[in-house]
Amino acid sequence: MELSVGKIFKGDRVIWMVLMFLSLLSLLIVYSATGALAYRVASGNTFKYLLRQVGFLSAGIGVILLMVNVFPIKLYSKLALWAVWASIGFLMFAVAMKGTQFVSTSGRTLNFFGVTFQPAELAKISLIIYTARILGKRQKTKGDLWDAFKRILLFTGAICGLIFISDFSTSALLFATIMTMMFAGRIPLLYLFSVVGAGIALIVVIYFTADILPSSFGRVQTMKGRIERFADKDASTKQGITQADYAKLAIYSGGIFGKGPGHSDVANYMAAAYNDFIFAIIVEEYGLIGGTVVILLFLIFFFRGVTIVRRATRTFPAFLVIGLTLVLVYQAMINIGVSSGALPVTGQPLPWISLGGTSLLFTSVAFGLILSVSHQNQKNQEIAEQPLMIKAPDEDYEIENEETSK
Template sequence: MGRFINNFKLQGDKVIWIIIFLLSIISLLVVYSSTGTLAYKVKGGNTSYFFIKQLVLLLGCYFIIWVTHKIPYKHYSSWANMGLVVAVGMLLLAKIVGVNLNQASRWITIPVIGFNFQPSELAKLALILFVSRILSKFQTDKECQKEAFWKIIASIGVVCGIIFLDDFSTSALLGGICLMLMFIGRISAKYLLGTMGVGLGLIIVLLIIAPFLPDSFGRIHTVRNRILNFASPGEQKEDNGQNYQVDQAKIAIVSGGILGKGPGNSDQRNFLPHPYSDFIYAIILEEWGWVGGFGILALYLFLIYRAGSIVRKCDRTFPAFLVIGLSLSIVAQALTNMAVSINLIPVTGQPLPLVSMGGTSLIFTSAALGMILSVSRSVKEQDVLKHAEN
C-alpha cells in the first residue's frame, strides 16, 4: 500500500511545484476576469464557460506534468531523434493541410474532437531535446566540435526555417535559445558568430524585400509592419490593429497604477483584443497593479534560479543541457509576452506560459516542466543514495 501511495507522490523540486501551482491559480483568476464579457456574449450568458474550460485544461496539464516527471530523463535522450523527425513532419503537414488564419498555417485540427494543435510547440520541445543530446554526446571529444555544430545547425535551420514563415517570434526565440545552449556547450565562438551573422543578414534582407514578395510568402509582411509600427507609431497607413492593441494595453497599465483596481475590475478587457492570451499581462497590471506584475515576474525568474540549482547538481551533461534549454524557453517566452504588453518590443503574439488561456502552449509547457522535474527527481535520488553510502 505504501509503495502504491509513493508512486503518486509529487517528486522533484518542491519550489518549482509551488511556482506551477501559483501560476495556475493566477491563470484561473485572470482568465475568468478577462473572458467574462466574451463568454456572456458568445455563450448565452454563461460567464463561467472559459473559466471551466481553463480549469479542465489545467487539471489535464497537472496530469501531464506528473506523468513526464515520473519518466526517467534518460528516456528523453533516446527519444530525441524520433521526436525531431515527428515534429518536422507535423510542421510540414500544417503547411499542407493546416488551418490557415491571418496568412499563417500554424494549426492542425484533430478530427472528431476538433482540437487545434500547433506543431511549433512540439517542435520547440523536440529541438531542445535534440540539441541537448548532441551537445552531451560530443562534450568529451574536442575534435568533434565541428561535426556537432553542423548537426545542430542543420536541425535548427530546418525547424526554425519552417516556423519562420508563419511565426517569426517563435522561430527567433527558439533559434536564440539553441545558440545559447551551443555557447554553454563550448561550441567554437567563430561558428556561433558566423551563424548569427548569416541569420541576421537573411532576416534583414527578407524585411527589405518584403514589399516585393507575394502575400503567399508567409507573414513577413506582418513582421515588417509590426517593426515599423513599433519604430514609428502612428505613421504607418496599415498597422493591422497593432497600434490599437498597444494603446489599449497602455491604458490598462496606467489605470492600474501601483496597487491595481482589484481582481475582476478591469475595464480594458472590454476593449483590448485577446486580453486572455497575448495581452493577459496588461490585464494583470490593470487589476493587480505593478505590485502584482512584479510578483509574477519574480515567479518566472525564481523558476530559472531553481533550474540553475538543479543544473549545478547534475553529474551528467544531457540533463544539465535539457534543464537549461527548457527553463530558458519558458522564461524567455514569459519575458517576451511581458515586454510586448508594456511596449518594450513589437507585438509578437507569444502567450504567457501557464497563465494565458490556450491549449497547445499549456500542454507542451507542462511537458517541459515535467522534464525539468524529472531531472530534479533523479538528482535528489542520487543525493539520497550518496548519503546512504556515507
Template sequence: MLNLKNKVVFKGDRTLWYVVIGLMLASLIVVYSSTGSLAFRVRGGNTSYYLIKQLFLMFGCMVVILTLQSFHYKYFLSFAKIVLGMSLIFLLWAKFAGTTLNDAGRWVTIPGIGFTFQPSEMAKLGIIMYCARAIAFEQTEECCSNNVLWRMTLVVPVLFLIFMENFSTSALLGGVCLVMLFVGRLYWKTYAKLIGVIVGLLILMLAVVFIVPEKHLKSAGRLLTVKSRIEHFVNPSETDSDDSYQSDQAKIAVAKGGLMGLGPGNSVQRNFLPHPYSDFIFAIIVEEYGLVGAGIVMLLYLIILYRVGVIVRRCTRMFPAILVAGLGLCIVFQALINMGVCVGLFPVTGQPLPLVSMGGTSLLFTSASFGMILSVSHTFSEEGEREEKEKLKMAAQGINEEEENEEN
C-alpha cells in the same frame, strides 16, 4: 512532498512545484476576469464557461507533469529524435494542409477526434531535446566538438518551417539553442563565427523585408507581418494597423494599473484588447493588480530561472544539464517577451505567457517542459539518489539469490 501510502506524488524541486501551482492559480483567476464579458456575449450569459474550460486544462497539465516527472531522463534522450521527426511531419502538415487561423496556417486538426494543436509548440520540445542530445554526444575533456554543428543541421528545416509561420517563435528557439551551445562549452572561436553568420542572416532578412515591394512579400510566409510590426514599433505614430491598436490598448491597461491596480475583475481594457486572455494577459494583470501583482508574477518566473540554475549545477551528466537549461530558458524568455510586448519594450509577437495565458497546446507542452525539469531534479536530488541505490541494492540481491539457487 505529498505522500500517498509512502509513495511520493510530487517529485523533484519543491520550490519549482510551488511556483507551478502558483502560476496555475494565477491563470484561473486572470482568465476568469479577462473572459467574463467575452463569455457573456458568446456563451449566452455563461460567464464561467472559459473558467471551467481552463480548469479542465489545468487538470490535464497536472497529469502531464506528474506523468513525465516519473520518467528517467534517459527516456528523453532516447526519444529526442522521434519528437523532432514528429515535429517536422506536423509542421509540414500545418504548412500544406493545416487549419488557417489569423491568416496563418499554423494549426493541425487530427481527423476523427477533431483535436487541434500548434505543431510549433511540439517543435520547441523536439528542438531543445535534440540539441541537448547533440551537445552531450560531442563532449570532450576540454570543450564541445565542432561536429555538434553538423549534428544540429537536422534542426534547421524545423526552424525554417516555424520561421515561415511565426518569426518570434523561431527567433526564441534560435536564441535558446545559442545559449545551450554556450553552456555546452562550444569552442569560443566557432561560437563567435556562428554568431557572426546568424547576425549576417538577420541583416540580410531585414534588408529583403524593407527593400522588396510588399506585393512580393505576401507569398513569403509571415515576412510582411514582420515588416509591419517592426515599422509600428519604430514609428508607432506613423502607422495604423491592428498591431498598433493592440499595443496602444495594452499600454492604456498598464497605465491604469498604477501601484495597486483597479482590483480583481475591474479591468476596462479587456473589453477593447483583441486577446486579453492570451497574448496580452499580462496587461490585464497590471491593470487589475498593479505593479505589485505584476512584480509577483515576474518574481515567479525569475525563481524558475534560479531553480533551473540550481538543478543544472546538481547534474553530473551533460545531457540532463543542457536539457534543463534549454527548457527553463525557453519558458523564462517567452515570459519576458510576453511582458515586454505588453509594456511596449518589444514589437507585438503573439507569444503567450507560459502556464498563465488561456489555451490548450501551449499549456500542455509547457507542462511537459516542467515535467522533464522535475524529472531531472528528482534524479539528481538526495531522494532520487537514495531510490537509485535501493534499486541497485535490490538488483544485486536478486543476482545473489539466483547464484545461490544455481549452486544448490
C-alpha cells in the same frame, strides 16, 4: 498525508510552489479577461472559459506527475531524433495544407477530426531535447564540438525555417534558445557568431523585400508592419488604437495597487486580453505589485533551474534543463515586453497563465522534464549519502582463516 503528497509531487518543491501560484493567478485572470469573449461566443456563459482553464491546468499537472513518477529521463534521449523528424513532418504538412480543413489560414494550427494542436509547440520541445542529447554526447574534442554544431544547426535551420513561414516570433524564440544552449555547450564563439550574423542578415533582407515577396512566403508583411509601428509611434496612432495601445492603457490605469480582481475595463474591448496581452490585464487589476510578483515567480523558476543544472551528474539532463528553462523564461520576457511596449507585438502567450490550449500542455511537458531531472538529482544525492554497508565478518570464516594461517 504529508508523506504521500511528497511521494507524488516529486522534484524541486520550489518549482512546484511556483506552479501552484501561477495556476491560481491564471484562473483569476482568465476568468476576468474572458468576460467579453464569453458574451460574444458563449452566450454570456462566463464560467465556460474558467472551466476550460481548470481542465487544461489539471491536465497539465497530470502530465507532469506522470512524467515525474513513471518515465525515466533516458527515454526522452532515445526518442529525441524521432520526435524531431515528426515535428518536421507536421510543419511541412502545415505549410502544404495551409488554409484547408486540416490547417488554419494562419498555418499555425492543425485540425485532425476536431483535435487541434500547434506543431511549433512540439517542435520546440523536440529540438531542445535533441540538442541536449547531441551536446551531451560530444564534448571531448574539438572534432566532437564541430560535429555537434553541424548536426544541431541542420535541424535548427530546417525547423526554424518552417516555423518562420507562419510564426516569426516562435522561430526567433527557438533559435535564440538553441544558440544559448550551444554557447553553454562550449561550441566555439566563432561558429555561433557566424550563424547569428547570417540570421540577422537574412532578416534584414526579408524586411526590405517584404513588399515584393509573394504571400505564400509567409507573414513577412505582417512582421514588417509590426516593426514599423513599434519604431514609429506617431505613424501607428494615425491607423487608430492598436492592441498595444490598449495594453499600455491597462498598465497605466492599474497604477501601484490595481483596480482589484475582475475590475478590468480594457479586457472588455481588447481581443487578446486573455492571451498575448494578459500581463497588461494582470497589472491593471493587481497593479505594479501584481506585475512584480509575476516577474519574481519566473525569476525564482529561473534560479531553481540553474540550481538543478548545477546538481546534475550527467550532461544530457543538464543541457535539457538549460534549454527548457531558457525557452520558458524567454517566452515570459517576450510576453511581458510586448504588453509593456518594450518589444514589437508578437503572438507569445505567458507560460502557464494565458488561456490554455496545446501551448499550455506542451509547457507542462517542459515543466515535467525539468522536475524529472530534479527528482533524478535527488535520488542520486540520496544514493551518494548512504553509508557503505559493510557486512560483519562471519565467525566460521574467522576460525577457518586463523587455522589456515597457523
